[in-house]
Amino acid sequence: MEEKPSKVSLKSSDRHDSDKESMHSDIRDLWTRTTLSQAQLNMPLSEVCEGFDAEGRSISKTRGWYSPGSRSLDEGDKASHKPEEPDEHALVELELHRGSSMEINLGEKDTASQIEAEKSSSMSSLNIAKHMPHRAYWAEQQSRLPLPLMELMENEALEILTKALRSYQLGIGRDHFLTKELQRYIEGLKKRRSKRLYVN
Amino acid sequence: MRLKQGSFLWYLYLDKIYCLLSVRNVKALAEYFHILDVHGKNTLNDVLFYHFLHHVTDLKKAQINIVFDMLDWNAMGEIGFEQFYMLVCMLLAHQNHLEGQFMYRHSRPVFDLLDLKGDLRIGAKNFGMYRFLFNIHKQELKDLFHDFDVTGDNLLNYQEFKLYTIIYIDKLQRRQKTEEKEKGDRKRRQNEKSLLKKKMSHQV
Numbered sequence: 001m002e003e004k005p006s007k008v009s010l011k012s013s014d015r016h017d018s019d020k021e022s023m024h025s026d027i028r029d030l031w032t033r034t035t036l037s038q039a040q041l042n043m044p045l046s047e048v049c050e051g052f053d054a055e056g057r058s059i060s061k062t063r064g065w066y067s068p069g070s071r072s073l074d075e076g077d078k079a080s081h082k083p084e085e086p087d088e089h090a091l092v093e094l095e096l097h098r099g100s101s102m103e104i105n106l107g108e109k110d111t112a113s114q115i116e117a118e119k120s121s122s123m124s125s126l127n128i129a130k131h132m133p134h135r136a137y138w139a140e141q142q143s144r145l146p147l148p149l150m151e152l153m154e155n156e157a158l159e160i161l162t163k164a165l166r167s168y169q170l171g172i173g174r175d176h177f178l179t180k181e182l183q184r185y186i187e188g189l190k191k192r193r194s195k196r197l198y199v200n
Numbered sequence: 201m202r203l204k205q206g207s208f209l210w211y212l213y214l215d216k217i218y219c220l221l222s223v224r225n226v227k228a229l230a231e232y233f234h235i236l237d238v239h240g241k242n243t244l245n246d247v248l249f250y251h252f253l254h255h256v257t258d259l260k261k262a263q264i265n266i267v268f269d270m271l272d273w274n275a276m277g278e279i280g281f282e283q284f285y286m287l288v289c290m291l292l293a294h295q296n297h298l299e300g301q302f303m304y305r306h307s308r309p310v311f312d313l314l315d316l317k318g319d320l321r322i323g324a325k326n327f328g329m330y331r332f333l334f335n336i337h338k339q340e341l342k343d344l345f346h347d348f349d350v351t352g353d354n355l356l357n358y359q360e361f362k363l364y365t366i367i368y369i370d371k372l373q374r375r376q377k378t379e380e381k382e383k384g385d386r387k388r389r390q391n392e393k394s395l396l397k398k399k400m401s402h403q404v
Binding site for chain 2: 164
């Protein structure tokens with residue numbers, strides 16, 4: 001357990017260079033370690049998930065990734081990513097500090113200094129554990145598209161596909177397997193959308 | 201031809217020099233294509249394509265059908281993501297008045313698209329069918345063939361087409377320079393006028 005945060009820190013520094021598969025496994029590891037973390041078990045949910053709703057969207061601050069005026073996904077993404085970077089830096093530093101403090105502990109025999117070191121390490125582990133779900137969330141967001149964009153795409157696709165369904169029904173009939181397939185797909189999209197709205 | 205305001209494509213952005221989408225925009229576009237790919241074949245058939253283009257642009261049915269025929273270069277009755285990406289770049293270039301830049305930067309693929317018969321030549325009739333995509337007026341097209349059909353066969357080969365795109369860009373850049381110069385002159389004259397007025401008011 002004690003070695004895991006340092007492992008995580010190493011992985012986090014390599015994360016940007018790794019390919020998609022290893023990135024997904026890193027993210028899964030982050031989420032797994034988050035749930036196994038002992039310090040987190042007694043933490044109230046509100047503290048762990050401060051500032052984020054069930055969809056992972058920030059409640060206090062809006063993600064201004066796009067606006068009709070700017071019309072640039074790049075600028076919006078850059079703007080939305082800026083606040084994430086300092087948090088990651090600080091957390092990586094914390095983990096490195098913790099890792100080095102752990103290495104020091106192995107060599108020392110003095111119990112008092114050991115106790116102090118353990119205190120500092122436990123404090124930092126608490127902080128890390130507190131921030132772990134956030135880190136995992138932000139790591140996931142690096143590879144995912146923003147939720148407002150997904151919503152816009154799905155809503156538009158739903159309108160297009162609903163009209164296409166009518167053409168299918170008129171052209172090839174309601175009983176054709178392609179028509180049924182399209183109908184099922186549209187229902188699936190609608191369910192996903194209503195689930196998201198219900199959660200909101 | 202206009203993109204519908206507030207549609208997904210309306211929010212995408214072409215690089216002004218190379219007339220291509222950024223990696224993030226391509227990722228978003230790929231996801232959008234994936235959502236529209238109802239049958240899981242990584243393609244859009246003619247019905248889905250028609251409804252998509254009808255929803256996001258103001259193109260008419262006949263225009264949408266000829267665009268589909270142009271993009272369905274394998275004659276499969278479906279278009280894949282490559283062709284979809286090409287189409288989106290053309291639509292965005294048109295929307296942002298970058299048609300000339302787009303044709304200059306991507307002259308080879310544009311020429312291949314317009315070369316419907318595959319004989320490495322573009323006829324005036326074929327080019328005329330697709331001039332709405334590149335915002336070329338009838339008279340401009342006539343002048344194009346008159347000025348650049350060096351071989352005199354009423355067909356454009358690739359070199360003639362490329363020459364047209366180079367000269368088009370050159371003219372565009374010169375026009376932009378003269379416009380900027382005129383703007384600058386106008387501003388200077390306005391500043392001089394305001395300075396004179398101030399001087400006159402001080403003297404009074």
